[in-house]
Amino acid sequence: MSATIRVPNRSITVIATHENADFDALASMVAAKKLYPEAIIIAPGSQERRVREFVLNMAIEYFKLVKLKEIDLKTIKRVVLVDNSQLSRIGALAEVVKNPEVEVHIYDHHLPPDPETPCHFSIIKPVGSTVTILLKLLREKGIKIAPEEATLMALGLYEDTGAFTFRSTTKEDLEAGAYLLECGANLNVISELFKRELTAEDVSLLNDLFHEAQTHFIRGIPVVITKVSTNHYIDDFAVLVHHFIEIENPPVLFVLARMEGRIFIIARSKLPEVNVAEILEVFNGGGHHAAASAAVKGLTPMQVEDKLLKLLDKKIKQPKVARDLMSHPVKGISPETTIEEAEAILVHYDFNALPVIKNGEVVGIITRPVVDKALYHQLSQQPVKRFMTTEFPILSPEASLSEIKEALLQHKQRIVPVVENRKLVGVITRKDFLNYLLTNPSAFLGGLDLERQPRRKFVTSLLNEKLPKHIISLLKKIGMIAENLGYNVYAVGGFVRDLLLRQENLDIDLVVEGDGITLAKKLQKEINAHIHTYQKFGTAVVILPDGFRLDIATARTEYYEFPGALPKVEMSSLKLDLYRRDFTINALAIKLNPKQFGLLLDFFGAQRDLKERMIRVLYNLSFVEDPTRILRAVRFEQRFGFRISKQTLDLIRQALKLNLLFQTTGSRIWHELKCIFGETNPAAIIERLNELSVLKSLHPALKWDKSLKKLFKEIEAVLSWFELLFLEEKYVKEEVYLLGLLDPLKEEEVNSFLTVLEFPKSKKELFFKKRREIFNIYGLWQKKREIKPSLVYLTIKEIPLEFVLYLMAKLSPAKKKWLSLYFTQWRDIKPILTGDDLKAMGLKPGPIFRTILEELLKARLDGKVKTEEDEKKLVKKILKGKNFH
Known part of the structure; x- marks a missing residue:
């Protein structure tokens, strides 16, 4: 018995790979050992035959495989996993990897990585072989590779890329192969080890397996039986079976291979209803539920097949379907049933959920938590249709266990309706399903994987x-x-x-x-x-x-x-x-x-x-508790180009029918509107809000039509143009769009809406005053074909920038030019003469200074004066009281 390796505290680094290790796995461990020279390489639980034989003859001096049982697991401080990230493929070492005190490094080329495997450092790239990844690191660090090591690494590279023919092969793999040849990789060794990989006999046998395959349906379950015959024993025949399964993917497979006077049976099953070990026990075979084998003497392949079919007919159980598990008759309620009434039924029958039925069809599901929350919000007299789930899976009576499992667990349903010819015939509850699993443990095997998709x-x-x-x-x-x-x-x-x-x-x-x-x-x-x-x-x-x-x-x-x-x-x-x-x-x-x-x-x-580009609420009363989420849902939908889910849309419509937005504080609605106006394309959001009747719910006067859509487009263009001027002057983008939204409304309607938004009185008064001024200016300018620059300047110089930009968006292209010149030229024009100059001319400071400087500015804007001398002459005219216009 080997002595257990002990080192004080956690101080050991081990390198490991997956069970049934191939050459890429073995070579990657050797490569990793060069990166972690102090590490111990753990012997895989099993190896492919060629790998096993190669290990026995390996000539790499420091390379030594140590069995995991020879190591005190409490001394492991770091695990380096190569060519694998799955806990399920590393045996007893999995418990070590799960220990939070152990550091885990992963090098792998299989995507995606296992999310359940803890990891502190990883390099996982979609290349043809893990050797390619590690070899790059060795080259970057300048670590030399001996010819024997290069040969092993080349074997791993050659195997996992199919001699550089697989679609997963990359440029990096080819470069790695070239470098390994430079390091002395022996191609003769590689050729010798892989010479059976693509033999004509292998191809012929695999072709026979495909040609002879027949599918038999036994109690609705497809069972594939195929036969092959050869005069001699073929080592690793299971590899050919594996190739067949990879291509055909049969749920149940029996391969009958005649070799050296015996019939070898290799069986695989993915279904709980078919226990291949139990079936092959009759042939003195062995294995487990999903994989088994047997060797038979004294019978022909036809006799074995005939006996096998009779056994299958006896042994295969009728698969359970939805009809067998469902509860019936069903207690349901109508969409008009009140929350209070639904609660009474749930309590009386001790149900957690009820189907909502209309004309015999299931239109929704109402659950106890939703009913409880609705009662909390004093909505007892509202019909359940306001809050029921309308997006849910349904099953046919013949639905399989896997379909039932997906409906209940993947879709998080408390009950799943069973429907035949559009009519409800039963329901399957979580309790029904779990009770079945408890009394039928084999259902956990084969094709029924109870684990949810990893999140x-x-x-x-x-x-x-x-x-x-x-x-x-x-x-x-x-x-x-x-x-x-x-x-x-x-x-x-x-x-x-x-x-x-x-x-x-x-x-x-x-x-x-x-x-x-x-x-x-x-x-x-x-x-x-x-x-x-x-x-x-x-x-x-x-x-x-x-x-x-x-x-x-x-x-x-x-x-x-x-x-x-x-x-x-x-x-x-x-x-x-x-x-x-x-x-x-x-x-x-x-x-x-x-x-x-x-x-x-x-x-x-x-x-x-x-992934599905969907906006979905987390619970059915989400819009009841915060109606402003309606505005947010549409904003995110348009920002990301997503879709609001059917269920969420139904809940929005029901919340609008309850007028819940009216019960929300105006400041919160204004906050959401500002967020909408701050988006890249607010017009699309407002248009969608109009489609869903949300605008009307905010205020009955709000609307969206072609003219308003055009105005929003013009506002967007004006704001983009203004940004490109790179002026220091700032404006509130949201207020420009608010002016646009309220453009068609009458003054009393605007006042009403701003009151809804809880605008302070002073802010409302300023808003109305400036809005009236803009409307007056717009009316006057519409009648003009030309205008003096001085008139533009004096008209808008005291108007807030947001209102000016709004006005610019309303104007025709020709008249937009007036404001464009105002921003780019006119508003920066100043008279040459100053107050000091007027003093020098003998004038005494007073109100006349303001009049003179304003007249000088107007004259300069209108091009009537150009030089300082022109301005002085104009001053003299003003003083003489002459008409200079």
Whole structure:
């Protein structure tokens, strides 16, 4: 028995790969050993035959495989995984990798990486072989490669690229091959080891497998049986079976191979209804539910096939379908059933959800949490159709277990309707499904994978790609401070969303599971920042010396005392903090703590919605609790070119029918409108709001037509033109667009709407005064074909810039030119003479100075004076009281 290797504390680095290691795996371990010279190479649990034989003859001096059981696992400080990132393929070492005290490095060419595998450093690239990745690092570090090592690495490269013929082969792989030849790789060894890879016999046998394959449907399950015959035993025949499965992908396969007077049966099953080990037990075979084999003497292939078919008919169980699991008859309610009535039914029957039925068809599902929340908001007399889920999967009575599982778990449904000929015939609840699984453990095997799609992955490389280095350093420092405080800290919200969309956004919000203010104060001391704290909400704003700011909040949940109210908040967990957000795409988080820096957390399917380009609320009463989310939904839809989901659209329409926007404070509506006007294309958002009847809900006088669409287009063009002047003068873009939106409204309608928005009285009075002036100017200028520059100047010089830009958008192209000249030339013109010059001419200061200077300016704007002498003559005329116009 080998002695266990012991080293004090955690001090060992081990290099490992996947079980059933191939040449790329073995060669990658040797390459990694050169990068980590102190490391121990762990012997894979199994190796391919050719790999096994090669290892026995390996001539690399320092190369030694050590079995995992010979190492004290508590001494491992670092695991280097090569050619693999899956925990399921590294055996007992998986438990070591999961230990947060162990550092994990990964080098692999298989994408995507396993999101469940912890990782502190990784290089994962879509090249043909992992050897290519490691070889590049060795070359960059100037590490020499011996001929024996080069030969092994070339074997790995040759195998995984199919002799450089696979589609996955890259330029880097070819360059790596050339370099290995320079290092002394022996092509004769490679040729000898791979000479069986593409033999004519292999191709012929594989062709026979395809040609002889027949599909038999037994109780609805497709079973493929194929036969092949050869006079001699073929080592690694299972490799050919593997090739067949890769190409044909049969759910159940039996291969009958006649070799050396015996019939070898190789069986594979992906279905819980077909236990191949149980079937081949009759042939004295063995294996497990999904894979088994047997060797039979004294029978012909036809006799074996006949016996096998009879066994299959006896052994294969009728697969369970939705009809077998569903509950029926179904207790349902109508769309007009009130929330109060629905609650009584849910309580009486101890249900968690009810189907909503109209004319025998399922039109929605109402759940207990939605009913409870509606009751909390005093909506007991509202019909359930206002809040029911309208996007949900349905099943046919013959739906398989996998389809049932996907409907319940992937779609997070409490119940799934079973429908036949458009009529509801039953429902399957989570309880029904779980009860079946508990009494039928084999359903966990084969094709029924109960794990949801992984929603956790590391985005460290994306952070490094998209963020400046000093921001990355700052986030790591924050993660370290949080770790030392015993907190978890996450970047959340729009920053994470835009990172995954590859859009620039450095507006970073952080959420702390702990005390956000304490973390902010610690950060302030370390980086000499300024902070503003808000004790009531547990939040802080950190402003760095360079002006960069971070918003830090304590993880919190919130509740609304009535529809449209401002939320009340209390401390909570990250998941509950994210659940209170508006849409799934804004409910993502990235962990910043050192051991899991870059870990993406997605509790609500945000990655799916980003991929499908969908805006979706997190819960059915989202618009009841915050109606301004209606405006936000449309804004995000148009900004990103997404679609609002059907369910979310239904909820918007129901919220509008309840007039919930009227119950929201005007300041919050104005805030959302300002956000809309601040977007790149506000016209598209306003048009969509009009389509959904949201504009009317804001105010009955608001509308959207061709003339207003044209005005918005002109405003956009005017603002773009003004930006290109690079003037120091600033304007409020949102107010220009507000003027545009209100353009067709009467004064009393504008007053009513501004009152809705809670504009202060003084601001409303100024708005009306300047709007009237603009309308008067527009009316006068429409009648003019030409105008004096002085008239333009004197007319608008006292009008706020936002109103002038609005006026410019309303004018025809020819008259826009007047304001264009005003901004680029006229408004900067000044008389040559000054007050001092007038004194020098013998005039005494007084009101006459203002009159003279104004007349000089008008004359200069209109081109009546050009020189200083002209201006002096004009002054004399003014003093004489002569008419100089």
